Amino acid sequence: VAVTINGNGTVTGLTALPDSAMAVGSVIQVVQSSTTTLVSTTSTSAVDSTLSASITPASASNKILVLVSQQFRLRRTSGDSTGGSFILLRGSTTIHTGPGRYGIWFQAGGSSAIDHYQRWNIQVLDSPNTTSATTYKTQLTVHNSSHNLRAQPVGVSGSGIDGKSYMTLLEVSA
Numbered sequence: 001v002a003v004t005i006n007g008n009g010t011v012t013g014l015t016a017l018p019d020s021a022m023a024v025g026s027v028i029q030v031v032q033s034s035t036t037t038l039v040s041t042t043s044t045s046a047v048d049s050t051l052s053a054s055i056t057p058a059s060a061s062n063k064i065l066v067l068v069s070q071q072f073r074l075r076r077t078s079g080d081s082t083g084g085s086f087i088l089l090r091g092s093t094t095i096h097t098g099p100g101r102y103g104i105w106f107q108a109g110g111s112s113a114i115d116h117y118q119r120w121n122i123q124v125l126d127s128p129n130t131t132s133a134t135t136y137k138t139q140l141t142v143h144n145s146s147h148n149l150r151a152q153p154v155g156v157s158g159s160g161i162d163g164k165s166y167m168t169l170l171e172v173s174a
Contacts, residue, residue, distance in 0.1 A: 022173045029171035040150040049151040052137035053167040067168040070120040075148040083143035
């Protein structure tokens with residue numbers, strides 16, 4: 001089929017531009033997932049948060065930009081501090097953890113219980129080096145078993161917290 005650029009700037013004869021013809025850095029595929037499933041842990045071992053998304057790269061040289069917005073509540077029931085972390089994995093391979101040993105940490109005076117509601121937002125440019133279906137997921141863990149970390153917590157009245165987490169995968173041509 002002949003491709004024609006008409007005098008008015010329209011193109012005929014071209015139904016789709018192949019991925020191989022895209023400029024380096026072009027976004028050629030977008031996948032988004034979300035979850036509202038509550039996961040709560042007091043474990044110092046990582047547990048799945050139910051937030052995951054899969055993508056099949058068109059080329060092994062392409063990159064995947066992973067965007068995560070994970071809703072959470074970190075609870076301290078006693079003591080003066082608490083901490084936890086989220087982990088981003090490609091399959092079973094860790095590709096990002098929070099800064100230092102614990103990505104989420106807060107400290108407050110007094111001994112009464114305190115809740116910290118927030119979102120863990122990260123962006124990671126990954127090189128999976130494959131054209132096979134690739135799954136990304138998040139896991140969570142706490143500093144010690146007296147702490148509690150919840151992913152997708154039900155919002156408290158009037159807080160505006162929706163209890164929904166998102167993962168977006170963008171395939172970027174290389």
